[in-house]
Amino acid sequence: MRQSFDEREVIFSPFKMALSKKNVILVFLSLANFIHTEAWRRHHEFFVKEATYTRLCATKNILTINEQFPGPTLYAHEGDTIYVKVHNNGRYNITVHWHGVNQPRNPWSDGPEYITQCPIQPGDTFNYKIIFSTEIGTLWWHAHSDWTRATVHGAIVVLPKHGASYPFPKPHEEVPIIFGEWWKEDVMEVLQEFVASGGGPRDSDAYTINGQPGDFYPCSSQDTFKLNVEYGKTYLLRMVNAAMNEILFFAIANHSLTVVGADGSYTKPLTKEYVVIAPGQTLDCLLEANQREMGSYYMAARAYSTAVGIPFDNSTTTAVLQYDGDSLSPPTSPLLPSLPFYNDTTAAFEFIGSLKSPGPLLFPLNKYDTQIISTVSVNTLPCPNNSSAGPNGTRLAASMNNISFVFPFIDILEAYYYQINGVFGTLFPRVPPFYFNFTGTDLPSILLTPERATEVRVIQYDSIIEVVFQGTNLVAGLDHPMHLHGYSFYVLGWGFGNFDKKKDPLNYNLVDPPFRNTVIVPINGWAAIRFKANNPGVWFLHCHLERHLTWGMETVFIVKDGKEVQERILPPPRHMPRC
Ligand code: C2O
Ligand code: CU
Numbered sequence: 001m002r003q004s005f006d007e008r009e010v011i012f013s014p015f016k017m018a019l020s021k022k023n024v025i026l027v028f029l030s031l032a033n034f035i036h037t038e039a040w041r042r043h044h045e046f047f048v049k050e051a052t053y054t055r056l057c058a059t060k061n062i063l064t065i066n067e068q069f070p071g072p073t074l075y076a077h078e079g080d081t082i083y084v085k086v087h088n089n090g091r092y093n094i095t096v097h098w099h100g101v102n103q104p105r106n107p108w109s110d111g112p113e114y115i116t117q118c119p120i121q122p123g124d125t126f127n128y129k130i131i132f133s134t135e136i137g138t139l140w141w142h143a144h145s146d147w148t149r150a151t152v153h154g155a156i157v158v159l160p161k162h163g164a165s166y167p168f169p170k171p172h173e174e175v176p177i178i179f180g181e182w183w184k185e186d187v188m189e190v191l192q193e194f195v196a197s198g199g200g201p202r203d204s205d206a207y208t209i210n211g212q213p214g215d216f217y218p219c220s221s222q223d224t225f226k227l228n229v230e231y232g233k234t235y236l237l238r239m240v241n242a243a244m245n246e247i248l249f250f251a252i253a254n255h256s257l258t259v260v261g262a263d264g265s266y267t268k269p270l271t272k273e274y275v276v277i278a279p280g281q282t283l284d285c286l287l288e289a290n291q292r293e294m295g296s297y298y299m300a301a302r303a304y305s306t307a308v309g310i311p312f313d314n315s316t317t318t319a320v321l322q323y324d325g326d327s328l329s330p331p332t333s334p335l336l337p338s339l340p341f342y343n344d345t346t347a348a349f350e351f352i353g354s355l356k357s358p359g360p361l362l363f364p365l366n367k368y369d370t371q372i373i374s375t376v377s378v379n380t381l382p383c384p385n386n387s388s389a390g391p392n393g394t395r396l397a398a399s400m401n402n403i404s405f406v407f408p409f410i411d412i413l414e415a416y417y418y419q420i421n422g423v424f425g426t427l428f429p430r431v432p433p434f435y436f437n438f439t440g441t442d443l444p445s446i447l448l449t450p451e452r453a454t455e456v457r458v459i460q461y462d463s464i465i466e467v468v469f470q471g472t473n474l475v476a477g478l479d480h481p482m483h484l485h486g487y488s489f490y491v492l493g494w495g496f497g498n499f500d501k502k503k504d505p506l507n508y509n510l511v512d513p514p515f516r517n518t519v520i521v522p523i524n525g526w527a528a529i530r531f532k533a534n535n536p537g538v539w540f541l542h543c544h545l546e547r548h549l550t551w552g553m554e555t556v557f558i559v560k561d562g563k564e565v566q567e568r569i570l571p572p573p574r575h576m577p578r579c
Helices: 002-019 022-037 187-197 345-352 413-418 544-553
Strands: 045-053 058-065 074-077 081-088 096-099 123-129 137-143 153-160 173-182 206-209 227-229 232-239 245-251 255-264 265-274 275-277 280-286 294-304 318-325 371-382 394-400 403-405 449-451 456-459 464-471 480-484 488-494 518-521 525-532 538-544 554-559
Touching: 074 081, 096 123, 137 232, 137 280, 153 173, 153 232, 187 544, 206 294, 206 318, 206 525, 232 245, 232 275, 245 345, 265 544, 275 345, 318 518, 371 544, 394 544, 403 554, 413 554, 464 480, 464 518, 480 525, 488 518, 518 525, 538 544
Parallel strands: 045 081, 074 153, 173 232, 227 318, 371 464, 403 449, 456 554
Antiparallel strands: 045 058, 081 123, 096 137, 137 153, 173 206, 232 280, 245 275, 245 294, 255 265, 255 280, 294 318, 371 394, 394 403, 464 525, 480 518, 480 538, 488 525, 538 554
């Protein structure tokens, strides 16, 4: 658990400075001792700061937390509450989201800008209270403003309660494996250029594993991430996909992976030669170092990308699995794993569809109270005086139920809590506004233009909600990783083509569906999820491909308070950032 020591370093650094003043040594020694035993686990300091990094033969400033990329790993035990004080010492507005932490009754600290808070402005500070409940395993945190999450992200490790153990043999070591995406250009410039162009964003220049592109990129091989393993031992890889715009395939040469957790919940153990992980998702995988031919083996990741004719970064990032005790054998180049082809949807869903929850189910799945069916589409919008470089004088957009979401100027949570009118509407439709052959070809261009609005859906406390996401073939069909804040949900089913309200539910998995917070809606297909709305608050629902989020593929669920005091949103913290 190397990373936890890094974290301790960060927490201690202000005290180190204080310790140098002789007259306060004793006071601070006892304080440091106290922090070491108890409080250092609960209170963390995040300094948002630019730092200089060199990758792909080029140096640039990136936004970081505590100058680390990826950022520090946070550790907690199941059911803990921790605090992270975010100091914005950067040049841009920022917020931080604790992805997959359900934050019961506490939307105030959830993080998405203009949804649950105003951004933290340069020079300002916000103390996030992070309430863990049933989550266990790997989650992550990331900035939730503009595209700052490209470099502002890190893992969250939720360990079993004190004294409790894993439902699998204790691994010899636990290692975060964080996938990222790197541009040689400044990411804020990539975003500005993307928005101004009306088309797609420029492709990234590399994917990264724990911040390193790996051996197949220029100027990278000396820094490739290496995992040293001992023959016969088992390792827990805590994988996070923090890439901006691509779902990834990942595999290790000659080694299979046994998935034991996903998105902060255990899964039934599933052994596979490769895994699929979407932006927003996490996977806990056991890796057995079982190769008698000791030596080194590549771990590799590359895109799973399905949109026909849409360019993407098709490079491959690698890290090295290095057996200890192999220093005597001559250096050979590591073996490369074989990964499915870029658009191999069958391979992708072979993996995704095999994940199962170990049970018991947290709520009965025999019925739902409300069904919401929503299209998820890429669209086009007209441009003022045909100014754009987008297709046919339009610019690209995206929508849910034909509404391309517009961010308000103050956050929706504040407007809801203090009943401020005119910030959002409550007319997000329960079904698509018009039915057409969603996944057909040659769809009439009249279907392309969405409405632009800030509409939410209000949900009754404690009701069981089924959401069916229906992908469409407008502009280009592709897979969408849809993420809901405030909840994990059961993924009951998915399929290709148009959702059939009568037939498809007959094939739902109501026995052991996986419990996740990000579901991949297959290209020109659908996915159905269910959650129990027992967490009152304002919860963002969006595609976790960053370009689609920028284009408007999102909405908000407002879950009403229940009757009892302990069923209501907590009172707001004393200091919330102002817009
Ligand atoms: Cu990773 Cu809105 O979240
Ligand atoms: Cu999407």
